Amino acid sequence: MGSANSTIQDSPVSFSQELVDTLADNAAAPTPSPERQNTIDSHIRARIQAELQHLRAEEQSVREQIEAALEKENLDRERAMAGDPESVKTSTTLLEDLHHVREKVDRFHARRDLAEFPGLREDSDTLVACYKNNPTTPLDCWQQVDKFKASVAQIEQQHIKSLQ
Template sequence: MGNAHTKPADPVVLYNEPDIPITFSPNLLFRLDQIQNPNAAPSPKPAHNHDVDDVVHERVQRAIEKEKQQRLFFEERSADQVRREAEDLLRRQKRVPEQHVNAEYQQLQNAVIDCYRNNTARALDCWKEVADFKGAAKKAQHDFVSTH
């Protein structure tokens, strides 16, 4: 019923004839140039196939040169960026401030550790030492934030 509308299309056959030269009309080349560079001044239309070959060769050379310049610019930028990041890391490494631990905080931390070691079976008996240490840690955070 609906099979008549789904008729298979004829296969596309492409012939490769390397002996036949491909030529483009000057008008086609002119229009392609206008599409690529709409603000560019109109180039003179080539009159012969030799002129067309010269124009195509010139455009290919310009495209290759542009690609080389972009690649070199990217490589320079990448190297410069890597150098700056390395210098920044070295600079940050040099100014790492030494952290001075208050003796009171160190003493409270040691009290918690000693309590846990002495009461391995009853770790909950160390609640007072842990509460004191937590209070000291909160005070240290508050002092740090207020000074920085």
């Protein structure tokens, strides 16, 4: 297929001295130029940041899957232990129940406030002061105790009447 008449000439290839010098300088200098090095460094930093973000997102995903699996496993275990699957509550339901209990406690404490019974508060303070003034002879405070008991009885009667 080739022509027998074609011949390869042995002519020397010549390069310009500038090209030879550039190649020789590049071969002699093992490190790239500062501009080239900055470009390479910024490219490497960008790739590292991208990979780091990818790994963090993947870690978060794995963490969420593990939490979901553990919650499901715990719920299944609690249901198995309880025997009645409907009696077991999730953490969300338990938090709601806790919130309701806290509200009830706050309402209870608000009702217990003695601000609406200034006479009882005064008798209570007098009784406490008497006990503090007579630490070795608390029986000397019998009058204050009787007065406090009478105040409590009066408030109890008012409360009973208000319920009827």
